[in-house]
Amino acid sequence: MTAFTGAFWQSGDTGFADATTTRIFNHRRPSRRPAAVLRAAHIADVMAGVKLAAAEGWQVAIRSGGHSWASWSLREDTLLIDLARFTGKSYDPDDGIVAVGPAARGGLDLDPYLAGHDRFFAVGHSPTVGLGGFLLQGGMGWNCRGWGWAAESIESMDVVTAAGELVRCSETENADLFWAARGSGPGFVGVVTEFRLRTRPRFRELTRSSYVYPAQLAPEVLAWYLTARHDLPPSVELAAVGCTPTGSDHPVLIIDAVSFDGGSASLAALGSCPVVGNALATTVAQPVAFASLNAEQLRGNPEHHRYFADNAFLTGSAAQLVPALVPAFTDLPTAKTFTVLGDFTPLMGRQRPDMALSVQTDLYFAAYVIGETSAEDARCRSWLDGAMQRVAPYSAGCYLGDSDFTVRPDRVMSDAAWSKFQRIRTARDPEGRFPGYLGAPVQ
Ligand SMILES: Cc1cc2nc3c(=O)[nH]c(=O)nc-3n(C[C@H](O)[C@H](O)[C@H](O)COP(=O)(O)OP(=O)(O)OC[C@H]3O[C@@H](n4cnc5c(N)ncnc54)[C@H](O)[C@@H]3O)c2cc1C
Structure with missing residues (x-):
């Protein structure tokens, strides 16, 4: 041996x-x-x-x-x-690139390190998420709405191939693997041992607005949100969130926005909701620390729990989407479950880099069902199945990061990207050393 x-x-x-x-x-x-x-x-x-x-x-x-x-x-x-031991980090101030191991946790390991250099990389929201899986799926990091997918900021990476050889991949070296690595997720044919990531200057101020509405107002608020979301600039990360506040039995719908250096003006459109006077609580354009956002994420995604997640990029009119979405925001199966309707409007009008990640719309629905014991599993599963069945007619495909094809297959790449990906898999891994997707996507 x-x-x-x-x-x-x-x-x-x-x-x-x-x-x-x-x-x-x-x-x-x-x-x-x-x-x-x-x-x-x-x-x-x-x-x-x-x-x-x-x-x-x-x-x-x-x-x-x-x-x-x-x-x-x-x-x-x-x-x-x-790859637990692959957590090294090394920042080069000459080119702004950080080399980082795939098991480094975005918010807990990479971000504090980059903060020491006054730099930022759009890591996953929950600070414990590993960079390896996150980046290979595309990476829906902080302000993905404005900055694009985290994988777009990969400069190069080191990969151990199916033949057991170490190669560097970038736009100019092993470009086929580099293309596949940015979006194929668990379908990728290699082991990434290091990423080199382009960092950005660290933000100077974060400003937050959040409007907490009673769940009964979800039809009105979601209908307004589906239009108003287009009016916020790319500096703003924006989502409608369904959750149950601690100590309450009643879900609420929160319109939550964090502006990266956009200041209060960037959040002004959120005051236009016709039922804003009925909000249970409002926070309008207040400064917020990144550490507070991380702490919230840790509380919202507790360890030692039983999770069920699914998602869909949606298309459709408000008349179609609002009835399909409302139950997922008003009737949650457990106290810790939350649902998200994220906006990606600014990403739609641009030329996306050519990479495996090739399915996206401007509206992202995801549900995170959180149980504590196996006795709750059947109820959690059935609730999530129902929520996804209602939105499925409007799904253009899904984000790998929140998917499970053994339960609900969906589309992950455009037809052209999928064909290219199959060619790369066959050429790079003829013996099928890497097992590919668990369950088959719909392609
Ligand atoms: C609490 C929580 C919060 C999350 N928040 C976000 C978020 O904000 N944004 C977002 O985009 N996603 C988010 N996710 C989803 C997360 O990004 C994916 O589950 C991702 O796969 C996690 O990466 P990992 O390395 O920790 O996972 P792992 O389970 O270690 O990896 C998943 C799979 O990815 C592949 N892979 C991982 N590393 C490598 C490598 N080095 N080389 C080759 N293949 C590899 C393998 O197929 C592996 O089995 C969240 C998940 C959780 C649990």
Whole structure:
């Protein structure tokens, strides 16, 4: 058997059971298990691991931050390469690029490091999300509405291929892999061992407005939101959120907006809701610290819970969408469940970079159902199925990051992108070393 510097367990070894699941965020875990786990210490381990998998007839599964809702890193008959130790960070002030390991957590590891250099990268909202899975899916980070997908800011990356070789990928080197890496998510054919990311100057001020409406007003508020959202500038991250405030039994609908250096003027359009006088609480253009936003995210996505998530990019008129959406904002299955209707208007009028991520509309619906015990699973599942069935007629496709194709397949790439992706997979991984999607997308 190959000698690794990192730890290696096979099924039956002491520690194998822990190694398979300990770093998985979602406590609703599948029964799938790998044949072996390699907690790689460095790139040579990853290369040797891919070669060992080939020799043993295993496929290769990968874990960076362990935050896939559907536990994609757990696949049968695989060597699970756990990149937990790949958390290095190195910023170069000459070109503004940070090199970072895929298991670094965006908000908890990368952001504080970049803050020390007065720089910013649009990491995932929940600070614990790993950069590996996040970036490969496209990455819906902070102010994705204005700045675009996080993957658009990847300068280059190092990848261990299906042949166990280390290559650099960028627009000019191994450009096919670079194209696929920005949006194919768990369909990607390689192990990314390092990303080099273009950072931006750190924002100077964050300004927030939020309007809390009683759930009964959801039809009026959502109808207004579907139009008013187009009037906010790209500096504003904007969402309608359905949730239940702590200590209350009643869901509320919050119109929540954070402006990155846009100041109060950028949020003015939010005051135009016809029922604004009936809001239960309002916060209008107040300064907010990034640390507070991170803390809110940690509270909203608690550890040790059982999650069900799904999503859809929507198209349709307000007359179609409002009735389809209202129940998902007024009737939540558990106290911790929340739903989001995010706006991406500014991204629609631009030329998106050519990359695997190729399905998007200006309206994103996602539901995060959060239970505490397995006894709640059936009710949570059934609620989410109902919510998604109502919006499915208006779905143009979904975002990989909040999807689970074993439950509800949807479209993830344009037809042209999907064909190109299949060609790259066949050429780069002829033996199918990387298992690809769990469940098949609709293509
Ligand atoms: C609490 C929470 C909040 C979230 N918030 C956001 C958000 O704001 N924005 C957003 O876009 N998404 C968000 N997500 C979704 C999240 O981005 C995805 O689940 C993503 O896959 C997590 O990346 P990870 O590395 O932590 O996951 P992992 O489970 O480790 O990885 C998922 C899969 O991605 C692939 N992969 C990961 N790393 C590599 C690598 N180095 N090389 C090759 N393949 C790899 C593998 O197929 C792997 O199984 C959130 C998820 C959670 C649980």
